[in-house]
Amino acid sequence: MHGFVGAPASHPAPRLPLVPRLALRELRGGLRGFGVFLACIALGVAAIAxxxxxxRSLTEGLAxxxxxxxxGDLAFSLVQREASLEERAFLDGAGRxxxxxTLRAMAIADTGESALVEVKAVDGAYPMIGAVESEPAASVQxxxxxxxxxxxxLxxxxxxxxxxxxxGDVVSLGNARVALRARLVSEPDKIAAGVGFGPRLLMSQEGLAASGLVQPGSLVRWTYRVALPGASGGERxxxxLEAEARQRLPDAGWQIRSRNNASPQFARNIERFTQFLTLVGLTALMVGGVGVANAVNAFVERKLHSIATLKSLGAPGGQVVAVYLTxxxxxxxxGIAIGLAVGAAMPFAVAHAAKSLLPLPLTPGLAPLELAVAALYGFLTALAFALGPLGRAHDVPVSALFRDEVDPAAKGPRLRYRLASLAAVAALVAVAVVFAYDRRVALIFIAAAAGAFLLLRLVALGLMALARRLPRPRRTxxxxxxxxxxxxxxxxxxxVLSLGLGVTLxxxxxxxxxxxxxxxxxxxPAQAPSFFFLDIQNGEADRFEAFLAREAPQGTVExxxxxxxxxxxxxxxxxxxYKAxxxxxxxxxxxxxxxxAAKPPEGxxxxxxxxxxxxxxxxPLVSxxxxxxxxxxxxxxxxxxxNVLGRNIEARIANLRTVEWRTLGINFVMVFSPNTFAGAPHTHLATLTANGVGKRVDEGAVMRALAKEFPMVTSVRVRDALDAVNDVVSQLAIAVRAASSVALAASLLVLGGALAAGHQTRLHDAVVLKTLGATRARLISAFSLEYGALGSxxxxxxxxxxxxxxYVIVTRVMRLSFTFEPGSALAAALLAIVVTIGLGLAGTWRILGQKPAPYLRNL
Structure with missing residues (x-):
């Protein structure tokens, strides 16, 4: 018998190839020294993911x-006029x-105080979809x-x-008295209606008609929402219906939106802000890449004996690099897995935290494509910054590896590793451009980042060259x-690289x-008008101007x-x-x-x-x-x-003009010849500006007098409008600072990692110098001078x-004038110096507390 009949033949367990097997065995010792590496990769990937x-959750929520x-399913908007009988019949035939x-008006209290409000007048069918919430709760009608x-x-x-x-109190709105019967908590169509300069006032169209605010030429937007029958509400x-509306009523002049682009401006802003934040995350990854390079350099130094052993046993250089690259x-x-986990959880965290901010249409869920792109960013960053430090081990002889601690090899990595690193960088750039909302902005960012890296490298080399050439001081x-x-x-x-990027940002x-x-x-405010006045009826324009001249003689009316x-x-x-x-x-x-206008406008x-x-x-001509x-x-x-009031008017461009928009004076993109709108009903727009810098208009008195004399005129106080804009800018600034803190955190991590990477060298230096008689105070002084000089x-x-x-962003992107404001920027730069010295000395203090004997025995 040659064995048991039917016994299964024994097969050796499958084994991993040599390179991954050796890599996994080496990792049994843990991830010591890779804390900054992991944090940098995880932080950047988490930000992007x-x-x-x-x-994606917001975009899907919008959909x-x-x-x-x-x-509704479709919305048809008209300005300054209601739909004609023919147009309304067409809409009624399509569905409910x-x-x-919507318009702006002045709400006037019995005390004489007044405030600008955003009026929204609804009919009996509102809201067709969703619900209005109020306190106390009751039906809208x-x-x-x-x-x-x-x-x-409401x-x-x-x-x-x-x-x-x-x-329960009552206010005057135009010619009507309106009772404020409830607080408006939420309205389902708030995002589509847009954000105005004043608080919302929701009323009936019958109440609006009683107010007399709607006059020929008044700035009123009429929006007709159409809800298609259930069986015919598909995309087709x-x-x-949209195509039929344009074909049958080509001169209606209405703006048409469907449920697929309910708030195109909001969607566009989401995409823009997403690109900005993604670039900030990419900045964090690129800064973190420096931390990766530092960590891999330190890793290679720690593994010199292992590398020497492998090479002495016959392992080729390429295989050694492959083991440690693995x-x-x-x-x-x-690190990428940690970052992806945090990024994937973020929509759910935001949805939970933003419940009080609804109606943000956030639909949290996993976004596989976005997570995959974030992971790709992380892998490419790690590969691009690791190949260079690892490639050095390929060609260095075994004897040099053992000698590296006292005589580091100066030879760089082979061409293949440099090319591979460049290929990884090129792939990273390609991914950033392909997935960018605005590819031009992405390319500008990439060019700026590359320029910053190159300049900081040159700064570092320049500092080293300068230090090498300076005369040696006598003091130790x-x-x-x-x-x-x-x-x-x-x-x-x-x-220099990590700190320089952080300070620049x-x-x-x-x-x-x-x-x-x-x-x-x-x-x-020093040069802007005090007021804008809207909806001045044509027949009252002269009387209104005379009223302002009487009530505000210290002001100029335009x-x-x-x-x-x-x-x-x-x-x-x-x-x-049109491709704009x-x-x-x-x-x-x-x-x-x-x-x-008969002559060019002021400004x-x-x-x-x-x-x-x-x-x-x-x-008809136009400027x-x-x-x-x-x-x-x-x-x-x-x-x-x-299209004006439902009528299409063709005009030829007769001239081009420059416009000084920043004065906030009255000006328009298009100014037509007076004969263009002959006989068309319209209102007037006026401004009131103080005569000369330093003079002021008594705004409260003007508003009180205006409320009594011209209750139909809407006044917008420029200071209030600027405050509203300032609030928005402040919120954006907070968001930008919060996002940029990710890149700053990466800079600090890399800075700490760079200082930690030099720990072993500094330890040897401190031990030798202390043995030769250097005091702790003298060494602290030397390290403080070093970190202070580099930080400064x-x-x-x-x-x-x-x-x-x-300067470039303010003047080229924001199109504003630039003023040199050094205060907060200098504070940021000084903070960077303090952080550098603090982190450096924090690590050095621990080194100086070590006993020399254990280290001298191992030298």
């Missing part, structure tokens, strides 16, 4: 909740219809109904606080500090924030006719099909303010073409803002069509680079 996942946000009217000759309203609690009122039905990528995978501490800056294995390159943010606040709180219109086409191309750059696309979206200068004569009576005309590729002689030089570079970056 979290931002992308939250963005899922689009019908509720829009208030609900109409709302019951709260808005007429009782004893007074109509009701109000934002802000209005009650602003006017010192309570639920939406497309078919280890590094396994560790990177752990300065001489030791100078030598530490340029010696082999010095901390200078990694410290801090200074840039501080400068941008200071400039924006300066524009809003100092520069503009008045122009105004109407609203929508650009239908440019150069024969429909506005919806991002900076100018807003001109073609929605309706714009239009005016006519405008004709720079191309000729202005029309005062008695011009030919074809266009030069900067926007260049963005839209328009020149003199081109034709455009605008790097902070100076960061201050200059951050200032230049802020």
């Amino acid at each position: 979290g931002v992308s996942s939250v963005s 899922v909740e689009g019908r509720r946000i829009l208030g 219809v609900s109409a709302i009217a 019951e709260l808005l109904a007429e009782r004893d000759g007074t109509y009701g309203a 109000v934002d609690p802000v209005l009650l606080d602003r006017l010192g009122l309570a639920v 039905a939406l497309e078919r 280890q590094v990528m396994i560790i990177a995978a752990v 501490a300065p001489r030791l500090a100078l030598a530490n800056i340029h010696r082999p294995g010095a901390l200078t390159p990694s410290l 801090l200074v840039a943010l501080a400068m941008i924030d200071a400039n924006i606040r300066g524009q809003l709180t100092r520069a503009l 008045r122009v006719p105004m109407m609203r219109g929508r650009v239908v086409s440019l150069k024969g191309i429909r506005a919806s099909d 750059p991002e900076e100018a696309a807003w001109v073609l979206e929605g309706d714009r303010g239009l005016t006519y 405008s200068t004709v720079v191309a073409g000729e202005w029309w004569p005062a008695d011009y009576a030919g074809e 266009f803002d030069r900067e926007l005309a260049q963005e839209l590729d328009l020149t003199i002689g081109d034709r455009l069509v605008v 030089a790097t902070a100076l570079f960061g201050f200059i680079a951050g200032t230049i970056s802020a």
Whole structure:
């Protein structure tokens, strides 16, 4: 017998290939020394994965909740006029219809105090989708109904606080008395309605009619929401109805939105902010890449004996590099997994935290594609920054490896490792560009990041070269500090890179924030009007101007006719099909303010073409803002069509002019010749500006007198508008600072890692110097001088680079004037110096407390 019949043959257990097997065995010792590596990778991946996942949740929320946000399946908006009988019949034939009217008006309390409100007048069908929440709770129609000759309203609690009122009080709105019957807690279509300058006041259309606010030419937007029958509410039905509306009523001039783009501006802002935050996360990863390189360098130094042993046993250089690269990528995978877990959980955390901020349409869920892209960013970053340090071990002989502690090999990695590292960087750039919302911005960011890395490397080399050439001081501490800056294995390159990026970011943010606040709180109010007055009826314009001259003799009044219109086409191309750059696309979206004038408006200068004569009576002409005309590729002689009050008007561009927008004076993108709108009903827009800098208009007295004399006129106090904008800017600034703190945290991690990487070298130095008689105070003095010199030089570079970056962003991107505001930026730079010295000495103090004997025995 040759064994048991039927017994299964024994097979050796499958074994991993040699490289991963050796890599896993080496990892049994733990992840010592890779704390900064893991933190940097996890932080960057978590930022990118979290931002992308939250963005996806918001985008999907918009799609899922689009019908509720829009208030129907389709919305048709008209400005300054209601739908005609023909248009309303068309909409009624498509499905259930609900109409709302929105406008700005003045709510006047019995005390004489008044406040700007955003009026939203609804019909009996509102809301068709979703529900309005109020305190006390009741049906909308019951709260808005007429009782004893007074109509009701729901109000934002802000209005009650602003006017010192309570639920049940009455305010005047135009010619009507309106009872404030409940607080408005939430409205389902709030996002689609947009955010205004005043608190919301929800009332009935019957109440609006009683107020008399709607006059020919009044700035009222009428929106008709259509809910399609259940059986015909598919995507094809939406497309078919929209196409039919454009075909049957081509001159209606309405803006059409569907539930698929219920809030296009909100969606666009989500994408823009997502790109910004993703770039911030990518910055954190790139800064963290320096930490990766430092950690891998330290790892290679710790493994010199293992590498020497492998090579002495016949392992080829490529195999040695493969073993340790495998280890590094396994560790990177752990960091990426941590980052992905945090990023994947972020939408759920935001959804839980944002319950009180609803109606944010956040639908939390896993975003596989976004998580995969974040993981790819992490792997490519780890690979790009690890290949260089690891590649050095390939060609160094065994004897040199053993000798490296006292005589580091100067030879760099082979060409193949350099090319592989460049390929990983190229792949990282490609991924960043391919998945960017705006690829131009992504390319600019990448170029700026590459430039920053290169400049900081040059700064580090320059500091080392300068330290090498400076005369040696006689005193021990300065001489030791100078030598530490340029010696082999010095901390200078990694410290300058990590600290320089952090300071540049801090200074840039501080400068941008200071400039924006300066524009809003100092520069503009000194030269801006005190008031804007809207909805001045044509027949009362002269009386209104005389009233202001009497009530505010210290002010100057400027008045122009105004109407609203929508650009239908440019150069024969429909506005919806016109290829407009991002900076100018807003001109073609929605309706714009239009005016006519016999001479160029104040604050405008004709720079191309000729202005029309005062008695011009030919074809309609238009003057266009030069900067926007260049963005839209328009020149003199081109034709455009605008829709005003349901009528399409074609005009030829007669001239281009520059406009000084920052004064907040009255000006328009398009100014037409007076004959263009002959006979069209319109209102007037006026401003009241103090005569000369330092003089002020008594705003309270003007508002009280205006409320009595002209209750139909809407006044917007510029200071209140600036405060509203300032609040938004402050919230954005907080969000930007919070996001940028991720990159700053990575910088601090890398800085700490760089200092920790030099721990062993500093330990040997301290032991030898203490043996030779150096005191702790002298060594602390030397290290303080070293860290102080490096921190000061790097902070100076960061201050200059951050200032230049802020200047470019403020002047080129934000199109504002730049003012040098060094206060907060200098504080940021000084903080960087303190942090550098503090972190450096914190590690050094522990080193100096070590006993020399154990280390001397092992030297």
